[in-house]
Amino acid sequence: MNDLVFIQNDEVLTDSLTIAEVFGKEHKNVKRDIENTISNIDILKTSEEARGLGIDFSSLKFERCEYKAANGQIYTKFLLNFDAFMLVTMGYTTQRAMLVKVRYINEFNRMKEALQKQQQVLQPKTQAEMLLLYAQQMVEQERKIKALEEDNARQNSRIEQLENKIEKRMTEEFEMQLVTPTQIGKMFEPAISGKEVNKLLQRAGLQWRVGGEWVPTAEGKKYSSSEPIQLENGKMVYQLKWQRRVKDIIQAEMEVTVK
Known part of the structure; x- marks a missing residue:
């Protein structure tokens, strides 16, 4: 019991x-x-x-x-x-x-x-005992404060790590978004045309022209996707869109061209 x-x-x-x-x-x-x-x-x-x-x-x-x-x-x-x-x-x-x-x-x-x-x-009876008790209480208080600070630091570290992971994932997802060559061109300062972007993608070995249409190379397929679009006359065609991250590849190609 x-x-x-x-x-x-x-x-x-x-x-x-x-x-x-x-x-x-x-x-x-x-x-x-x-x-x-x-x-x-x-x-x-x-x-x-x-x-x-x-x-x-x-x-x-x-x-x-x-x-x-x-x-x-x-x-x-x-x-x-x-x-x-x-x-x-x-x-x-x-x-x-x-x-x-x-x-x-x-x-x-x-x-x-x-x-x-x-x-x-x-219960302390003398002044010395009271001072000792006070000192012990102060030490214990300091210990608790230190423990709280350490716990707070650990929590902040975890939050920071989580924020970094979220930021990294959001950045990766943003970079993987598909956009048109014209939209990619507007990412540059000054902006360049969609036609220029296509030429640079071709120079970088990411696409070539087949039958009047841009087709991704084996390397280019890692960064692109062909999506169907309907023209005003009702005809369905495929448009090649690229992940935002190809901007860095295009930038490198532009720098090679300038040199």
Whole structure:
């Protein structure tokens, strides 16, 4: 059997799984009781009677959280402090339930006392102890800040790598887009005509003229695609389009021609 209560974040708590186990109930039924209690509290909070009596509900802790079961599945449970526990189990009135509640009360008190003693031990008594505690807190704070900075640096590095990959891919996709020789010519400064682009592509060994049409060479097929277009007279012809990246090949060919 699990410990009835435990300390978490300087609070003495139990959970719905333990309550179900020690009271001999199904966990789903205990969770139902807790959810009903929470619903009733939400209603009571807005009631005139509660406001008139000045009742403070802040001492009640019902915290829903997740846990991994033995089968590897993720389920929900509730964490409860003493006040919340007593409110939920108020309706558990069998003789065995009463004995379990007394045992719970004893455990809550024992663990609360142990927590108070622990806090008293940790509480500095002299100025030297206070200075030492302050120094330890500063060191711990620096450690946490450094850890956060390192984590932030790792995250920024990952983001930068991802951005570089995206930028590279976008650039590659942009360079692989098909355009006409006329559009390629407009990429230059000053612009050149589509006819000049075709001549330069021919000089570069990427295409030749066959039957009055430009046809890609074996090398040119790596950079081009023939796409059908319909003329105004309704005739279908094929137009050779080129990937944007051939601009660099044309540029190199132009520089050779100038030399």
